[in-house]
């Protein structure tokens with residue numbers, strides 16, 4: 001668990017972070033979002049003591065970070081950034097193996113860990129092991145950066161716009177991979193972005209910042225439902241908030257069980273992992289007000305009806 005209590009950071013006269021309170025539970029994926037210069041990166045960097053805080057308390061699992069050795073602390077916490085920070089004269093394998101090496105792991109364990117992470121990030125071992133950073137595409141370099149951050153098996157991962165410089169498709173793939181990795185390894189992740197769609201997609205806890213302060217925090221669905229003020233409303237995008245909310249809910253949450261009549265008319269299928277936004281798109285495309293929900297084996301498991309989506313909101 002990461003706890004920030006009344007944490008402030010001043011750079012001379014500039015108050016970059018202004019008395020924020022934030023608790024991130026173990027296993028949460030917490031996303032800090034806000035306009036440029038609102039203090040997101042500074043907040044992140046105070047957690048691993050890359051930047052010392054000016055006032056307040058930062059605790060990791062109950063221990064103040066100021067009581068922890070900064071070098072040890074940074075080895076315990078994975079850190080991935082937009083520019084990747086890979087060492088240019090080191091191969092992919094050497095870059096990924098950096099922290100395990102610093103932690104004094106035996107050679108065989110380091111090799112096994114590099115192999116495991118290459119597989120986890122979808123990078124072919126034979127192709128990438130000996131490549132150098134300049135031989136990688138932007139997306140591949142970002143993957144290596146994330147692999148390196150995960151290498152020492154840290155409980156906490158700090159990610160500062162790690163997918164910032166990528167094209168939308170690569171970016172979406174990496175977001176999906178991060179969610180998959182998070183399902184598999186359950187780290188506590190603090191993720192900084194200024195992209196609200198990325199934030200809504202990834203976050204369990206969404207933290208909205210402005211001018212060094214936390215304006216609102218909570219589950220994405222509730223922040224969309226009840227924005228604290230006009231700033232949050234505008235940041236989230238007022239015009240398509242219905243669709244944004246629909247993209248956070250799976251079709252299985254609103255589908256009905258099948259009865260005989262619904263089995264007879266044979267509407268188009270939609271995957272059980274699809275969201276209500278996908279369902280709306282499919283309904284518009286097929287000019288239908290109902291869809292059959294199917295599982296991975298393509299077996300019919302329920303039916304989603306348009307009128308069900310239009311009922312008062314419930315979760």
Ligand SMILES: Nc1ncnc2c1ncn2[C@@H]1O[C@H](COP(=O)(O)OP(=O)(O)OP(=O)(O)O)[C@@H](O)[C@H]1O
Nearest residue numbers: 011014015016035036037038039040041042043194
């Ligand atoms: N080393 C520094 N010296 C002086 N001021 C700084 C320093 N680092 C950050 N700041 C200031 O602190 C404020 C917060 O910066 P920070 O980088 O945390 O914002 P951010 O929300 O991450 O922005 P962005 O999305 O543009 O990266 C800004 O006003 C910035 O100019």
